[in-house]
Amino acid sequence: MKSLSENDIEYICDLQAPCFQALPAEALELIRASKTQVLFRKGDNLTKQGTFASYVLFIVSGLAIQYVEGDTNKSFNLAIIRPGEFIGMFSLFSNKTFKYSSLALTDCHVFLVEKEAITKIMNENGTFGLSLFRRYSSQTENLFDTLGNALFKQMNGRFADTLLYIDSFKEEYPDIFQLLSRKDIADFAGISTESAVKLLKSLEREGCIQLNTKDILITDYEKLRGISKVG
Amino acid sequence: MKSLSENDIEYICDLQAPCFQALPAEALELIRASKTQVLFRKGDNLTKQGTFASYVLFIVSGLAIQYVEGDTNKSFNLAIIRPGEFIGMFSLFSNKTFKYSSLALTDCHVFLVEKEAITKIMNENGTFGLSLFRRYSSQTENLFDTLGNALFKQMNGRFADTLLYIDSFKEEYPDIFQLLSRKDIADFAGISTESAVKLLKSLEREGCIQLNTKDILITDYEKLRGISKVG
DNA sequence: CTCAAAAATTGAACTTGCTCAATTTTTTTA
DNA sequence: TAAAAAAATTGAGCAAGTTCAATTTTTGAG
Secondary structure (H helix, E strand, O other), X not given: OEEOOHHHHHHHOOOOOHHHHOOOHHHXXXXXXXXXXXXXXXXXXXXOOOOEOOEEEEEXXXXXXXXXXXXXXXXXEEEEEOOOOEEOHHHOOOOOEOOOEEEEOXXXXXXXXXXXXXXXXXXXXXXXXXXXXXXXXXXXXXHHHHHHHHHHOOHHHHHHHHHHXXXXXXXXXXXXXXXOOHHHHHHHHOOOHHHHHHHHHHXXXXXXXXXXXXXXXXXXXXXXXXXXXXX | OEEOOHHHHHHHOOOOOHHHHOOOHHHHHHHXXXXXXXXXXXXXXXXXXXXXXXXXXXXEEOOEEEEEEOOOOOEEEEEEEOOOOEEOHHHOOOXXXXXXXXXXXXXXXXXXXXXXXXXXXXXXXXXXXXXXXXXHHHHHHHHHHHHHHHHHOOHHHHHHHHHHHHHOOOOOOOOHHHHOOHHHHHHHHOOOHHHHHHHHHHXXXXXXXXXXXXXXXXOOHHHHHHHHHHO
C-alpha cells in the first residue's frame, strides 16, 4: 500500500457511483475534501477484521476479496468486490471495528472516505442516504443467502454455487480463476482445501468442468445448477 | 391474526421508537396514516420467508422469533424480537420478498408500515434515514456474528452461546425458556434437537445449568462463557 | 535455467454431529 | 380426568467432511 502520485489522483477522482451522482455539488466536495487515495498492491489487506474503522473504502479499480476470519486461522470468503463498490459500509455505524477483512486480488486503486463525512451528508441529504441504504441493503441480502447456504446446503451444493459465482466474473475478468488458489475457492464454499480439490476432480470426471492448471472452465452449467439446487 | 378494536389501536398508537422521536409532525402523521394495527396470536407467523413484502412490522408488545428456513423443513433461529423493534427492514429495498420468517412467541401487538411511506420520509428527512440506518446496521452486525458462529464454532460453543443469549432475556421475561421448545433452542445453535437434549443433560451433569422441565437455570456463567470461547 | 518453496493432489483414518428407532414424559383435547 | 398427541429423552449406527501424511506439480527467486 502506497500513497498515490498526482497523476493517479486525477485518474481516480471521478466519482461515478450512482449514489454520488445524486449529490449536490457541496456534498460532493465534502467527500472530495475528506477522502484519501491509496493504491493497495496485490495481496495487501484493504481492511482487517477487528481493527478500528473510521472510514469506508470505495474501489476505483482492481478486484478484492471480502472474508470473515475465525479463530484458528480459518476464514470464509464472502464476495469478490469490483470497482464501484464499497467496503466497510457495515461498519459505518455503532460498531467501531471492521466486521470483515478484505484482500487485494489485483492492485487496487481505492479511496477512503471518513465516516463522519458520510453521516453528515446523510443527515442533510435524504436522497443520498436512501441511495447508500439501497447499496447497503443489497449487500445484506447477499449475507442472508450466504448464511442460508452455509447452514442448509452441503458440500456439493455449496461448491457448485461457488464455481457458478466465480464464473460469473469471467466475462468481465477472464483470468479470475488464475487469481484464486484452491484454498481461496474452498473458502468460498466453506470446505477444506482437500475437499475442494477432490470435488473439482470429481466434477471433471463427470464432465461438468475442465481443469487447466489454475483455470476452470464450466462445460455443463445445467448440471452444475442442478447440483446447486439439490446440494 | 385479527384486526384490532378501537381500544387496542389507541393503546398501541404511541410511537416511542427513537427514530420516530426525531420525526417532524407531518412525517409522523404519514406513518400514522399508512399503518395498520394487527394482533398476532401466539404461534402465528408475522412474516413468512419468500412472501411479498410491501411493509415493515413494528412490534409494540409481545415477543417474536426470527428465523431463516431451509428446504427440507429445517430452520435456523436468528433472534428473539422485543417490543420497539422492527421486522422486515432487510426487505425495505431492492428485494421484494421477506428474507426470513418470524413467529409470535406470545400474542403480539404489531403495526405495519408501508415501505413507500418509509422511503418517502427517508428521502425528505435525512435525520430519520440516518436513525433507521443505525437500527438496520446493528441488525446486520448481529448477522455477521451469527455467520461467524455458524461457520467457525462447533456444537458445544454454539450451544453455550445460545443458552447465554436466551438467558439474557430472562431478567425482562422470566418465562422465556417456557416459551421455547427443545427444537427452538436447537435451531438457535443450528444443531439437531437430539443433540441439544444431549448437550443440556451433559451441561447439567457438569453443574453448569439446572433443568426444571422447560425452564433452564444457568448456575455457572463463567464455565459457560468458557465453553463459548473454546467451542 | 535451476533449485527451493509453495500449492495442489491423493488416500486413509478419524471426528463430529446426524438420523433413526424405541421409550418416557408432558401437554392438549375430549 | 382419561386418552391421544406432541415433545423430550436415550442409545446405536451412520454419513459428511476433516485432518494428517505422503507425493507431485507449479511458482518464484536468483
